[in-house]
Amino acid sequence: MYLFNGDFIDRGLYGFEVILTLFAYKWLYPKSFYLTRGNHEHINVAKNYGFEKEVNTKYSEIMFEYFAETFETLPLANLINEKILVVHGGLSNRDITLDDIKNIYRFKGYVPANSLMEYLLWSDPRKKHGCDIGKRGGIGIGFGPDITENFLKRNNLDLLIRSHEAKKEGYEIEHNGKCITIFSAPNYCGIYKNKGAMINITSDLKLTFKTFDAVTYPKQHEY
Template identity: 50%
Template sequence: MSSADLEAATALKVQGNKAFAEHEWPTAVEFYTQAIAKYDHEPSFFSNRAQAHIKLESYGFAVADATKALELDSSYIKAYWRRALANTAILNYKDALKDFKAVVKREPNNRDAKLKLAECEKLVRRLEFEKAIEVSDPPSAFEELDIDAIKVDDNYDGVKLGNEMTQEFIDDMIERFKNGKKIHRKYAFQIIKAVNDLVYAEPTMVEIGVDKGTHLTVCGDTHGQFFDLLEIFRLNGYPSDTHAYLFNGDFVDRGSWSTEIALLLYAYKWLRPNRFFINRGNHETDDMNKVYGFEGECRAKYNETMFKVFSESFSSLPLATLVGNKYLVLHGGLFSDDKTSLDDIRKLNRHNQRQPGQQGLMMEMLWTDPQTEPGRGPSKRGVGMQFGPDVTKRFCENNGLEAIIRSHEVRMDGYEVEHDGRCITVFSAPKYCDSTENKGAFINIGPELKLEYRVFEAVPHPDIKPMAYAQNSILSMM
């Protein structure tokens, strides 16, 4: 490789840096990748791409790039730092700990690195403690909760909730949330208990049609961005007897109005159980909630018990929805085995396994991602795997499907149609985490089962940062 190659590659890196500064993370990755193709001996190209991958939540790719940078230069501190952040994000705290130690060793006066090292050591100790006291089959959090005995204060100024959900209560709840108020914890517990009972009784794969005179809206990740959720309803209409909604997971964590979104979605589910549907996402799980803010938010706005009952309700949620026998809607994606069928999803007893674990059908349904190359590949996230267009084609043909609809990943235009039209990603959190210049989208489906994509922009929200309730300060660096 010549000096001309290095010069051309450096120019591409500069373009990548510019795209990164403008929060155009996929474009930045493209430029860094082109730079590496021209000259693959410069560690900063890999380290910079690692940072862009972190922004895209491609933590597995970020670890690989930072590792390559360190192979080229074992003293490259930014690469240790970025690999530590990426490993922290996928809860590989022990690996992250080694890299934070490497940074502190090389920069003993780096106060921020010392703080992150101490935080990481605390996380490792907490994880070991939780593992030591873990109960294999914990009792129901609802058993020790006497909701009827909770008194609503006389000075509570909101609409009262009886034994049934009402539209009046929902309308009042929305206004309260918009104004920074809460609903009474008794009502929150009532909502969660009612919805837990409803969704527990639903099959692992809910099967629905779109009747004449009605339509269905499919939304992707909303991640605690409550004001953007209201924008969807403003633009597209609120849930009604003729307008069904399906939320495809990841409605909590990261954004700082996760309890508001969860309670609103649950309230609609209780009001219209056969017209409102919720799939579980990878962030409706304990390990994610403990790190990315939802547990901390429940504690701050309500109490620890609120998180426990939410956690139990999350494990009751269905994992997929089959729409009109044509579209399989699930949060992550497809499977490591071509033989996996819709019947396997139907037979999956999700109640035997409250958390998805590191392998198996549930983990794959919540975590996998599409790739452009045929076959299957390692996960860019460091969890699960990736599946190519041939895998999607075989699955759809074997199961009589037109396409799968999934979420789980930011798309700059809010949605993307891949794999020859058979794999559709929809993401409904615009300007994700206040740092990505993406649009949001949702999909409308009428009785003819044609897909209509609607794209929307983020709306202003009160000045509360994403991850405001996260227990892990390391992640604030991302």
């Protein structure tokens, strides 16, 4: 099985081709191919970071509207073997359960401020205990190792996997091994010179990491 953890667009010049390829594989192999929604899979973010212009240039305005509608159908979390939770951003500053996540109504057309949906899409781990306003201008929160530990214990989980941030080696293990950031876009936006990474998870939940460098690709228009 394959799981891709959000932000399929706005990660280079081929967002249109990437998202269409992912949707095609999901249609062909619905029980083997899974997608998690990222914070960029939202109409306003997609407009601000270039995906709307890319789609309108390559195809049409109506196609962008279809994408915006489809983004709302993407799940906000995936659960692996009842023990590993995968979200794009991070956790909440509240005592949430898996049922709280499952019961989110995501077909809103917007992400409510200070909501659980916002935190799942936008939050980031931090080294200190507790929570703060985060580093993204008040969107999402920064959550500490105690928040991760309490959430995992409350929900009988072993691990949180998230993405949302470029890492030099493509991944980072934090919060006493309980929170992993995985980022699969190498040389993010052509300037960061980071590696990309993926995780292989066996049926008994053993993890191995594979890192890779970016390939050279033809220049296109900036969007």
